[in-house]
Amino acid sequence: MLHAMNEEKPRYTADTQDTAPESEEQEAQVPNAEESHADGAESDGEPASSEALNEEEEAWRDKYLRLYAEFDNFRKRTMRERADLVRSAGRDLSEAMLTVLDDFERAEAAGEGQDLAQIQEGYRLIGQKMRGILEARGVLRMEAKGAEFDTDLHEAITQIPAPSEDLKGKVVDVVEPGYKLHDSVLRFAKVVVGN
16 A cells, blocks of 8 residues: 555656646746737727727718818819809999989080080080099009109109200100009000200
8 A cells, every 4th residue: 555655656746746837837828818818808899999999990980071162162262252253343433423324415415516615615525424433442543743753653654855854754745644543553654854
C-alpha cells in the first residue's frame, strides 16, 4: 500500500505539474477573454459612437443642403429682381417724357398756318417743360464756358490761342453741353480750350 501511495504520489505531482501549466494557460486565456470581452464592449461602443457620428453627419449634411437651397433661391430671386429693376429703371422718366412727345406732336400739327414767332414760342415752352422734367429727376446742365478746364468734367475737342490772358487754360467755347446726374457726370462737356 505504501508502494501504491508512492506510485500515486508521482502521478499526483505529475498531475499537478500538468495541471499547473493548464491553469497558467487558463490564466493566460482569461486575460485574453477579458480583453476580448473589453474589445467586444469597445466594438459595441464603436457602433454606438459611429451611429452617433452618422446621425451627426446626416444632421450637418441636411443643414448644408438646406442652406445651399436657401442661398440658391436667394441668388435666383436677387437676379430676377435685378433684371426687373433694369427693365423698369427708366419707366418713370419714360412716362414723364411722353407728355413732352405729345406736346411736340401737337406743335407739329398746329404748326401749319401759324407764324414763325408762335412756333418758336411753342418749342421754347416744350424745351422748358423737358428741362423741368429732367431737373426734377436730378439731371443738371453743367456750366462750362469760362470755367477752368477740368478733365473730370470736360472733354477737349481742340485748343485755340486764348483771346485774352485770363482765358488761358480755361474753356473758351462749349461745342456740346455736359450733364450731371446727381453728383456723377452723365455726359462730359465737349469744349474748346484756350492756351
